[in-house]
Amino acid sequence: MKTRVVRFLTIVVAWPPAVGAQHAAPSTPRDSALHALNRLAYGPRPGEIERVAAGGVLRWIDAQLAPDKIDDETVAKRAREFDVLKYDRGDLARLYAEVQRARQQRKRMGDTAADKPDDSPIAMRGRRFAAQVQQLAVVRAALSERQLYEVMVDFWTNHFNVYFAKGADRFLTPDYIEHTIRPHAMGRFEDLLIATAKSPAMLFYLDNWQSIAPGAFPRSPLSALRREDQEVRRAPKGINENYARELLELHTLGVDGGYSQHDVIDVARIFTGWSIRRPQQGADFEFHDWAHDTGDKQVLGIEFERGHGMDEAIRLLKLLADHPATMHHVSRKLCQRFVNDDPPDGCVDDAVAAWQRSHGDIRDVLRAIFHGPDFWAAANIRAKVKTPLEFVVSAARAVDAEPDTTPRLAQVVARLGEPLYLHVAPDGYPEREDAWVNSGAVLDRMNAAVALAAGRLPGAVATLDSVAPVTANPVQLIAGIDGGILGGTMSENTKRVIAEQVSDITDPVQARALAVGLAIGGPEFQRQ
Template sequence: MKTPVKVFYSFLFLLGVTVLFSSFQKEKPAAIKFVFPYKQAGLTERQAAAHLISRFTYGSRTGEGDVDAVLKIGLEKWFQQQLDGKIKDDSLNTLLHKFDAINLSNTEVENQYPRPGLAVRMAIKDGVINKDSVNKANGKEYRKQVQDYMESKGYKPQQELFRQFFNQKILRSAYTNNQLHELLTDFWFNHFNVSLTKNQSASFIPAYERDVIRPNVTGKFETLLLATAKSPAMLMYLDNFSSSGQQTAVSEGSMQMNDGMMLNGKAAAKAIARNRAKALTLKNAPAKKKQGGLNENYAREVMELHTLGVDGGYTQSDVTQAARVLTGWTIAPMGENGYGSSMKNLMDRVGDANLEKRGFVHDGDFLFVPTRHDNGEKLVLGKRFPANRGYDEGVELLSMLAHHPSTAKFIAKKLATRFVNDNPATALVDKMAKTFLKTDGDIKQVMITMVSSPEFWAPDALREKTKSPFELAISAVRSLDAQINQPYQLYVWINKMGQKMYFYQAPTGFPDRGQYWINTGALLNRMNFGLALASERIPGIKVNLSAMNGHHEPESAAAALVTYSKLIMPERNLTETVKRLTPMLNDPELMNKVETAAAKAAPPEMKNSMNSTGEELMMAKADQDASKVANKGYGKKASKVVMANGNNTMLAQVVGVIIGSPEFQRK
């Protein structure tokens, strides 16, 4: 009897110690509870590390020796660290410091970077520009007038805001230590796509990525969904900001034409007849003052694209009803010249103290306006939303969508498509969807389920994804340890390769499949990008090929080929690539030819693309100027960094071909 008692006591003691100990160790992260099944798939630990890097970072950095670094930390622990996203980013933050516009609030943006049309309107209001001169013949003089006016008021052109916005994304992606967070920011932005093509929402987009997407990329899906629903960018992009319903008696108020089809037989006919009568009486009435009306756009896309998926089991009636639920969700006024002067007047009339009492919800840039809300009863996906619930019913609706089994499946499939392969196995998607439902939509847990599944490590997943143009560009600068002084130059190339960042017009976001990215024109531009980057023909992107190899000069051309192939594409089978590139080195006159050509070479043009817009050119120049300022400390030599001189060595050419090679397009 004694022994068990002793054991029992020592167990208690141990427990006590453990509890005591752990209370001192609150900082210590939870133990890793998952294991990656790569060995079962026949992969070595090195190969597994390379696979992780290729899928959860923008590519390995030669200088950092990424594969070794991951091995040292341990694969699972490395992944957990990436999910946590709390690694220090001091050097990146220093780089980002020079961008004064990227941390502005929406209100500050609205008041410092007025939309092009707004500046003109203000100039007219202030009597600086005559209304009749707008869009008239002498464009040059007119533009100068607007420009002078803006300068006098301290306003800056919107393109400057966007230039900084593009630049920060490129620098973050290239240099952050929290790579997975940056990839997920890209993923979720694309999932909840908003587009700079829509002018009205454009100025809200930098804050959208920064405040709505980036902080929530590994949290609960519901949080992300609600944050996007309430963001000015989304409210504007999918028009919900303007959607309003009548606030009247429940039965009459909701009888809009859109709801006619909901009603059965007689009631529908009556509603239609009434509408028609109403419409006809309006015939000669003067245009009513702008008052709003139901807009289904957001309600439809939130189901089709953000949550349930197109086959997720909803009907046109669900869309209309959900749109009614979300009426009154709009954007809060933003400062003196910013968005929403009419809302400001309304709020002033009600008075700050009374807002909450009257059912308003003012949360940052979000505003719920009860007088624009359709307060009748609604029915969405079989769930009844009783009348008069105001803001809360919208939150309830989004929560219901976020937890729907169709959503779990849709999100799981989209994540698997991004991180595993273009056609993920149903078994994998089901596992991830199960985790999604079990964990209240915990994105971290869904990601862990994905990487812990054999499908992630299967042969049909390895190297099967094609890099998007953005991924190609960033992985190339990472692999060459390039110094990015003019990020906008990369933006121009990414655009040429078929991905106009932040400009995908449709709410679908960019398609995530190789077929979409790879076509004749785009592929040639990928090859040209490789050549231009390695030979330092991209202004403001500095490459030091010698430093990449620790300043060891390869013994021969053949050795250089092997060495650099391995540096750029670690843990890949490169036999074929090396074999195919060897003839390139065997031309006896190669060096002569190259040097002669180089001597004749004209200085590279800054821009040579026929369809580049004046705006692009301007932005590129601004980028260059910014770079000059940044390099000022180095005196005259600094301008050499700014303008690419071109590197015509054989090594540069070999490296360029490697970047443009089919193997490097895969991840």
């Protein structure tokens, strides 16, 4: 199997021939470029399949694995248009506190409309910022040259899920994405794991910020613990298992990773005191040694002797990051994302081996997946249905749309069932198609496709000239769309239906818009 693929890859990039002789899918450099662009990127932009094929698919993959070396000034410039990035965590915390105070005041004044949307200027600004954060993710995914990097940012955002609408996470999430997820998305897993454990967004989301040793008391006045947002009015009084459980079940070992309820409790004890400063003081990570349980603990049979402080959680995180169950669990999810909803064992094995060799360097794990036989196997080509984000971004890329800072496209992603940063449960959006493919969502995709192609999505204007020329010849039109948007995978049925639909439309500009809308809303474009 392996030799077969090595052979195939050598053909694709015209490297010196190696052993093996069997036929392998995909059959042409264009096909493999399309496959790589569908999986490592958010789909091809007009002309990109040809560019990647001409330069060599493996060379393009290698370049994507080193995102720092890819010039990305265009998207950096676009990102600067999002003024939410000019505000740090402290600024957003203050804005949030101000909105909350105003709301409380309205409630106290007996304003019965206090539960209705708050249309005060400051509340509007808060909502605009929230919408910007979501739209920024779409813009980066659509326009960045570091496509694989953006895919991985989305992957880790779900793996280390936080919920944007939970209390303080309203102002902690933007910082979490910028300074916890993004800097580590293609580094070492251990660094990412430690960064998320220390992140105020995660500490708040999974309640660890207020997990303390039973009976512990702060040296400073209790009021120091009281929060602006009134989520908690009383001082915490004991351990909270929430983060500990999800750390083991979701972030590292996996639910079958061989831990017990006892392990969960002792992990929670190890993390007692990992907390957050008050929002007015910037809401940074803060370790409270007074809150830390300094007793003996045991996790997965390993002793954590008494007398330690913050260091023992770091020791635990390193141990978890390097645990075979973690390697397997995370590798499996990566294979699910990049290869097949039902990840082949061989892919997982290759990824785990690379993880062991590289001590959890994510780039090496990814390289092993992309160079493995399963990634290129015929059974896995177009075997996945795009997620809502993948569909919307790939559609925008297909028609060369340049989304602006208005949240139009982010709203479409939400309508398709997966609003960004708003998966309430800590497991993040699932990697399996049955989570997002259903009759309602399929109709919504068709609607979004037609609207995008017809220019009815202000803020994301399609440049159809770069897809296909305006022509009265339906065969030429359809051929252009097939090549430009579907990489030549359009079915005979789709060609027939589009031809029939445009046959009585006299305005060729309208005919093209309808044809593009049908192609993007049609069945072939839903797959990757």
